[in-house]
Amino acid sequence: MSLGLTRQRAEELQREYGPNVIATHRVTAFDVLRRQVDNPLLLLLVAAAIVSAVTGQAADGAIIGLILSLSIGLGFANEYRSERHMTALHMRIQHTAVVWRDDRPIELPASELVPGDIVELKIGAIVPADGDVLESRDLEIDESTLTGESLAVAKLPSPTTAGWDDGSKVLMGSIVQRGSGRFLVSAIAGATQFGSVVRSLGERVPVTRFQSGLSEFSALLSKFAGALIIVTFVVNIILHRPLIEALLFCLSIAIGITPQLLPAIVSLSLSVGAHHLAERKVLVKRLITIEDLGNVGILFTDKTGTITEGRITFHRAIPMDNSSPDLILRLGLLCNEAVGVAKGKPEGAALDVATWLAPHASAELFRGAAVSDVVPFDHVRRMTSVVVCEPDGTRTVVVKGAPEAVLARCETVSTSDRMVLDQLFTDGMRVVALATKPTTSDHITGDAETGLLLRGYLTFLDRPRADAGAAVQRLGDLGVRVKIITGDNGAVARKVCGDLGIAVADILTGDEIDGLDDSSLAARIDATTIFARVSPAQKARIVRVTRSEGTDVAFLGDGVNDAAALHSADVGISVDSAVDVAKEAADIVLLDKSLSVIADGIVEGRRVFNNTLKYVLMATSSNFGNMFSAAGASLFLGFLPLLPSQVLLNNLLYDLGQMAIPTDRVDDEVLRRPAAWDISFVRKFMLTFGPISSLFDFATFFVMLVILDAGHTEFRTGWFIESLATQTLVVFVIRTRRTPFFRSHPGGFMWVAPIAAASIGAIIPFSPFAKRLGFGGLPLSFFAILVAMTMLYLALVEGAKMLFYARLGRPVAPGRSDHELSHRHLHRRAHRFVKHEGPRALGLPSSHGP
Numbered sequence: 001m002s003l004g005l006t007r008q009r010a011e012e013l014q015r016e017y018g019p020n021v022i023a024t025h026r027v028t029a030f031d032v033l034r035r036q037v038d039n040p041l042l043l044l045l046v047a048a049a050i051v052s053a054v055t056g057q058a059a060d061g062a063i064i065g066l067i068l069s070l071s072i073g074l075g076f077a078n079e080y081r082s083e084r085h086m087t088a089l090h091m092r093i094q095h096t097a098v099v100w101r102d103d104r105p106i107e108l109p110a111s112e113l114v115p116g117d118i119v120e121l122k123i124g125a126i127v128p129a130d131g132d133v134l135e136s137r138d139l140e141i142d143e144s145t146l147t148g149e150s151l152a153v154a155k156l157p158s159p160t161t162a163g164w165d166d167g168s169k170v171l172m173g174s175i176v177q178r179g180s181g182r183f184l185v186s187a188i189a190g191a192t193q194f195g196s197v198v199r200s201l202g203e204r205v206p207v208t209r210f211q212s213g214l215s216e217f218s219a220l221l222s223k224f225a226g227a228l229i230i231v232t233f234v235v236n237i238i239l240h241r242p243l244i245e246a247l248l249f250c251l252s253i254a255i256g257i258t259p260q261l262l263p264a265i266v267s268l269s270l271s272v273g274a275h276h277l278a279e280r281k282v283l284v285k286r287l288i289t290i291e292d293l294g295n296v297g298i299l300f301t302d303k304t305g306t307i308t309e310g311r312i313t314f315h316r317a318i319p320m321d322n323s324s325p326d327l328i329l330r331l332g333l334l335c336n337e338a339v340g341v342a343k344g345k346p347e348g349a350a351l352d353v354a355t356w357l358a359p360h361a362s363a364e365l366f367r368g369a370a371v372s373d374v375v376p377f378d379h380v381r382r383m384t385s386v387v388v389c390e391p392d393g394t395r396t397v398v399v400k401g402a403p404e405a406v407l408a409r410c411e412t413v414s415t416s417d418r419m420v421l422d423q424l425f426t427d428g429m430r431v432v433a434l435a436t437k438p439t440t441s442d443h444i445t446g447d448a449e450t451g452l453l454l455r456g457y458l459t460f461l462d463r464p465r466a467d468a469g470a471a472v473q474r475l476g477d478l479g480v481r482v483k484i485i486t487g488d489n490g491a492v493a494r495k496v497c498g499d500l501g502i503a504v505a506d507i508l509t510g511d512e513i514d515g516l517d518d519s520s521l522a523a524r525i526d527a528t529t530i531f532a533r534v535s536p537a538q539k540a541r542i543v544r545v546t547r548s549e550g551t552d553v554a555f556l557g558d559g560v561n562d563a564a565a566l567h568s569a570d571v572g573i574s575v576d577s578a579v580d581v582a583k584e585a586a587d588i589v590l591l592d593k594s595l596s597v598i599a600d601g602i603v604e605g606r607r608v609f610n611n612t613l614k615y616v617l618m619a620t621s622s623n624f625g626n627m628f629s630a631a632g633a634s635l636f637l638g639f640l641p642l643l644p645s646q647v648l649l650n651n652l653l654y655d656l657g658q659m660a661i662p663t664d665r666v667d668d669e670v671l672r673r674p675a676a677w678d679i680s681f682v683r684k685f686m687l688t689f690g691p692i693s694s695l696f697d698f699a700t701f702f703v704m705l706v707i708l709d710a711g712h713t714e715f716r717t718g719w720f721i722e723s724l725a726t727q728t729l730v731v732f733v734i735r736t737r738r739t740p741f742f743r744s745h746p747g748g749f750m751w752v753a754p755i756a757a758a759s760i761g762a763i764i765p766f767s768p769f770a771k772r773l774g775f776g777g778l779p780l781s782f783f784a785i786l787v788a789m790t791m792l793y794l795a796l797v798e799g800a801k802m803l804f805y806a807r808l809g810r811p812v813a814p815g816r817s818d819h820e821l822s823h824r825h826l827h828r829r830a831h832r833f834v835k836h837e838g839p840r841a842l843g844l845p846s847s848h849g850p
Contacts, residue, residue, distance in 0.1 A: 004100025004118045013114035020113040020129060020188040022195045032080045037072060070652055095580070097128045117185040123376065124560035124579030125176045130187040130194075133157050133168045138179030138376055143171060146193060152177040175563065175581045178378045213677035217616055218262065220683065221624070225257040232631040241640070248644035249634065256627040256651040265615045269662040273604045280600050281591035283576075289587040291612075292571050293554065294605025294675045296480055298546055300531075300539075300565070301556040303486045303493055304350070305575070305593040307468040307500060312350045312460050314358035315429060319456040320417050328456035329358060330365040331434045335386045335400040337376055349377065351432060354460055372442040375449075379487070379536055379561045381405065385444055397437045397448045402487070403457065404533065406433035410452045417454060428495030430460040430488060462496075469500035471595035478602055479673050482595070483529055485539050487561065490532030497530070510534040513541070521545050540564035552674065556590075556598065558582050573598065609675035610666045614735050615658055620686035621734060621797075622727035625693025626650075629723070632694070633701060639712045641701075643774045646716060650724055650761070657728040657757030663748025667736055688804055689734075689797065696726060696793045703785055713776035717765045720775070722786055724761035726793050728754040733794055739802045 005013070095110045098120040105120060110128040113119065119128065121139065133139065133155045140152040158168030170183050173194035189195055229250040236246035270287040277284060284290055304310050317325035317332070332355045338348035341363070346356040355361060368391035377384040383401030390396065399406055403421055407413050424431050435452035439445075472482050482502075486493050490507040497504050506528045513521060513534065522545050531542060539557075543565045546553050555562070555569035558578035566572035566585035574586035575593045583589060590597060633641040642650070700722045704710040710718060731754050736744035765775035 003103050005114070005116050006102055010101060010112075010114055010117070013116060014112065017114055017188060019111045021111050022190055022192075029076075029080060033072075033076050095126075095128075095584075097125075113185055113188055115185050115188060118182060119185060120180070120182055121170070121176050122180045123176050123178060123378075124581050126580040126584055127170045127172055127174045127176070127183075129172050129185045130192040131170050131183040131185045133170060133181055133183050135182040136179065137181060137374070139176070139181035140178040141170060142175040142177045146171055146173060155181065175560070177560070179376055213679060214262065214266065214612075214616075216679040217620075217682055220679065220686075221257055221619065224624070225254045228257070228628065228631050229254045232634060235635050239635075245640065245644070249640050249642075249647070250631075252642075252644040252647035252651075253627050253631050256630075256647055257624060262615065262619070265658065265661060266612055268659075269608045269611050272662050273608045277601055277604055280597050282597050282601050283589045283591065285587055285589065289571060290601070290605045291609050291675070292552070292605065293588065293601045294603075294607075294609045295552040296554040296571060296602055296605075297551045297674050298481050298483060299475060299554045299556065299595075299598065300483050300485050300543060300546075300569070301595070302558070302562065303484050303488060303496065304462060305465075305558075306556065306595050307465055307472070307484065307496055307502070308462040309465050310462065310593065312354045312430065312462045314354045314361075315459040315461050317358075317456060317458050318420065318424075320420070321453070321455050323455065325456075326360060326365065328434060328458065329355070329360060331398050331436065331455060332400060332432070332458045333361060333363075334366055334369065334371060334388050335384055335398040335434070337374070337384060351430065351458075351460060355458060373444050375444045377401065381449075382487075383449065385449055387439060387442055387444060387448075389442065395439045395442065397439050397444065397452075399435045399437075399449055399452055400432055400458075402533070403431050403433040403489075406435050406452070407454065409450050410435055410454045413454055421457065422491070424457065424459055425489045425491035426495065428492050428499070430462055430492065432458050432460075434458065464496050464499045465594075467594070467596060469502055471599060472500070472502050474599045475595060475602070477672060478599060480599075480602060483525075483531065485531045485534055485542065485555075485557075485565070487533060490530050493530045493532060502529075504529045506530075507532055510538050513538050518545050518548070522549050536561040536564050540568045543568040554598070556593075558593070603671055606671050606673075606675050607666045608662075609677075610670055611661050611664055613675075614664065614731070615661050616682060617685055617689075617734050618658060618727075618731055620682055621689035622693045622730045624686060625690040626697060626723045626727050628690065629694045629697035633697075639715075641719060642716050646720055646774060649764075649773065650720060653724055653757045653761050654727055656760075657754040658731070660749035660753035661731075661735075664735060664750040665745065665747030667738060667744050670737065685804070688800060692793070692797055692800060693726065693730075696789060696796075697723060699789065703782075703789075707785075708779065708782060711776075713774065714778060717775045718778055718782055718786075721762050721765065721778075722789065725758045725786065725790050728757045728761075729790060730794060730797055733797050733801060737801070737805055739798060741798060 096107050097110045097113060098105050099108050099113065100106075100118040100120075101108075113129050117129075118134065119131070121127065127141065134157055136154075136156050139155045141155055142152045154167065155170060156167055171194060172188075172192040232253065233246055233250040236249070237243070267287075270290055273290045274284045274287055277290070301307075304312075317328040319325060319328050336352045336355060338346040338352040338356055340347045341356055346353045366388075370389045371386045372389050372395070373387040375381075375385040381401070382405040383399055385397060385399045388396045388398055399409070407418075407421075421431065421433075434455045434457070436455055437448065437452050439448060441448075475482050484493055484497070490509060494504050494507065506524070507530045508524055508528045509531075510533045512524075513531070516524060521541070525542060525546055531538075534542070539555075539562065543553050543555055547568070547570065552570045554571040554573055555565045556573040557563075557566055558575045560579050560581050562574075563581040563585045566574065566582060571588065572586040573588045573590065574582045575590045576583070577593075578586075578589075588601065627647075630641050630647065697719070700719050701715075704715045704718045708714070708718070731750075732746065733741045735741075735746065735750070738744045764770065764773065765778065770776070
């Protein structure tokens with residue numbers, strides 16, 4: 001009888017049931033366009049423009065419609081492009097399952113599973129569908145995400161078809177904690193219990209601090225805009241201004257104040273960042289994580305593959321019982337969970353594979369012997385045990401594992417045995433201990449792993465990675481402290497660090513951690529470089545306690561024992577070759593397990609954050625000041641200071657000048673410190689620099705009305721040119737903390753865009769469209785005054801900037817509670833079963849008006 005479905009039958013079932021995905025993100029161009037116009041203020045302005053056109057002001061209505069169309073198109077083009085980039089990156093992260101088809105196991109995308117498939121399970125795998133257990137080899141599954149039960153549940157084959165929590169059922173989204181097995185798929189996609197839970201939560205992903213900060217900023221400006229337009233509209237009506245004209249003007253002011261371009265700026269910044277990171281072999285699963293990475297102050301990482309090469313090789317076998325090294329190697333081969341040995345391509349745990357690749361390793365070493373029972377390795381016992389049946393009929397329990405765990409179960413261990421082990425650790429060797437015990441049973445019984453006899457050690461080399469020392473130094477220069485969390489002995493990690501020139505302040509072991517409360521542990525964490533012999537729960541606790549102290553934490557791991565810590569971190573980082581549960585728990589997947597690429601990611605995150613902050617600070621200073629001036633001037637002038645179409649044109653050209661911000665260079669001294677979002681800092685910046693902008697606007701009013709004796713048209717023309725010049729060119733001052741500002745050199749198109757926007761604004765009043773837009777000619781003396789006022793404005797802002805930063809320093813991130821991680825486990829796991837088609841929704845904050 002063949003095992004598994006035939007390919008033809010599987011294809012029929014795929015057509016019947018569809019893909020094994022809980023949801024499909026299919027964001028079309030229409031969806032992106034809809035988000036651009038999903039703004040109550042904008043819709044009101046369109047309606048008012050239509051009314052204006054119907055009541056005889058068709059030209060004004062058409063101009064407003066054209067400017068709005070260009071503005072919407074600008075945001076659409078950038079957001080659509082960024083979403084396409086993100087979808088392409090997401091498709092590079094593959095989730096697979098080992099499935100029996102046509103009587104042989106093959107690896108397939110998890111999305112191609114169908115009911116009736118037979119799927120293999122191994123430790124660290126995420127169950128890809130609901131089903132019934134067919135085979136169990138000490139199979140235990142963590143179902144805590146679905147049931148809340150903290151303990152792993154043993155799974156055994158059973159003919160029963162009872163409820164979904166039956167001991168023979170496995171559930172999509174649960175994790176294989178121990179052992180291995182095989183199950184028959186009974187339900188996929190939305191028909192699973194996992195699918196039901198995810199649907200009940202909806203698709204809303206918990207927002208990050210960066211997202212909430214942007215939302216706070218949008219709300220802040222919206223409140224100001226709401227109050228401003230209400231007061232301005234009421235006063236204009238009291239002054240007997242035409243109703244439609246007053247409404248159009250007020251709505252135009254509101255559009256100018258609200259950060260219409262913010263989603264596009266953030267989307268473009270993040271997508272450019274994600275593209276840069278992908279070129280460096282860093283895949284980002286969620287765009288907003290890039291900014292989170294820039295906030296990181298501590299990186300916890302495992303040792304293997306980051307500060308070592310990750311290529312573990314067998315060194316030698318050391319007998320402790322006067323036997324031969326070959327006998328110790330023989331025991332290591334018998335107590336071994338590697339598969340594929342017969343084909344000459346062993347696969348499995350690194351130490352097991354390295355044992356089989358030892359120079360003298362061969363099945364000839366144990367010809368005639370057979371293994372009758374196995375208790376696989378787990379991270380609680382830290383051992384593997386087998387029963388070996390020898391050719392002469394004797395039976396022996398062989399135990400192999402972490403030396404501390406094995407020696408603790410030996411009946412006696414001599415001082416010399418311990419001294420040998422300590423020296424091996426000091427030399428930087430990876431070590432496993434081997435012990436035996438006679439038995440009469442073919443199975444591992446309850447006391448089989450006690451009263452053992454130490455037989456010897458197997459030693460392995462994992463050489464220091466040549467670039468690790470420089471990478472740790474670079475991270476330190478970025479203000480990120482690197483701390484090593486390892487299941488290995490602390491002396492081994494110290495030796496590797498010493499070889500690389502990495503200073504080790506202190507070593508804390510898992511046993512010591514258990515004796516500390518959280519406050520004591522927090523103090524020890526700060527002074528500790530290496531955490532040795534720690535369990536998965538202890539790793540997660542270390543991360544959680546560090547986060548509770550207000551530090552943003554990244555965790556790098558690729559094993560099943562790292563999953564809990566990856567979930568607990570602000571940024572979980574894994575590698576493409578990691579076990580399923582680690583890759584699923586991570587926010588970022590590395591194609592090259594290197595600390596240097598993480599440093600690249602941190603720099604990119606800070607660049608994205610600081611460029612976004614530049615736009616925010618621009619919007620809260622010059623742009624806000626100019627719109628405030630326009631509203632204020634309308635209250636005492638006998639005419640509107642700008643026509644609605646002129647306000648919108650000013651806003652459009654300003655936005656064009658700011659589109660280069662995502663490509664701008666960020667000063668090195670800013671990149672060396674973690675970024676922080678602080679809405680109070682933004683508010684203080686607005687209240688400091690907004691009035692300076694308004695001051696020069698009112699100075700322009702004085703020049704136009706008193707010195708140049710300008711009429712309505714000339715006044716609007718002069719102020720249009722001045723306001724656009726000052727609010728676009730001031731970006732060169734605001735974009736850097738350096739004084740004077742020209743010590744910082746803009747990057748990308750940042751030199752060109754603001755100057756081009758200001759130049760276009762100066763040219764438009766002299767173009768063929770000037771009259772239709774309500775502009776008129778100006779005397780040359782105005783431009784001489786304009787140059788002088790603009791230079792004076794930039795100088796004053798430069799001085800105010802120096803005083804502002806000297807007094808207030810950097811933004812300070814507010815404290816946060818652990819509730820920010822609510823539902824993160826479930827949403828991360830659900831993401832594994834989501835199919836992305838077309839541009840992906842970014843979940844960026846809206847810039848809606850009040």
